[in-house]
């Protein structure tokens with residue numbers, strides 16, 4: 001049985017003080033043993049220590065939003081996997097569309113980051129998703145397959161349990177527009193078939209495929225009820241303890 005993964009991507013919001021306050025609210029609401037799925041929050045790097053500290057005594061894991069491929073060295077402004085582990089994180093988001101769009105991350109770079117993250121014992125949440133014009137011209141599967149190809153070559157099927165894919169159609173991120181449950185299911189099923197073709201059926205079932213793009217309490221139940229939707233990567237609605245908690249509750253009410 002797959003557990004849902006409910007992951008909050010806080011993006012470039014909430015410095016240490018505000019991030020600790022939000023984590024503190026979540027900590028009060030969700031003490032250890034209070035949910036059965038997996039829950040993750042991903043603060044901006046500078047807020048990680050405060051959040052890790054505030055979440056002690058809970059089962060909520062912490063993620064970062066990016067890493068470099070080297071362990072250390074002259075890479076001003078970057079953070080590395082040993083640092084991320086030392087800080088107490090278990091997950092890394094890789095290849096978010098905002099990193100691809102604004103920071104020039106290529107499929108090759110995303111693949112090498114995923115390889116590094118998994119080799120170092122962290123879980124990788126690799127984001128894929130088409131832009132609006134690609135959805136309009138019907139090339140969304142081709143686009144997503146290309147984004148996945150390099151990553152699936154870079155990591156081994158034996159690591160499938162540490163590999164999470166987030167399908168985030170770019171046109172649905174921060175826009176209030178959501179993929180319909182049918183559109184999400186169709187793409188998630190396609191992604192699983194790509195993983196099964198490249199690896200095998202069992203590994204494709206181990207990989208969790210999250211939906212991201214304006215997921216919120218009002219639409220989460222429909223999306224999470226789809227066969228191949230194994231959780232959510234949530235931006236806006238993860239920035240408030242109430243709405244994020246509602247999402248955790250919805251996932252709890254729908255056992256996989």
Ligand code: 13P
Nearest residue numbers: 009173174213214235236
């Ligand atoms: P929103 O939920 O704000 O649309 O953001 C989605 C996202 O990009 C999560 O990584």
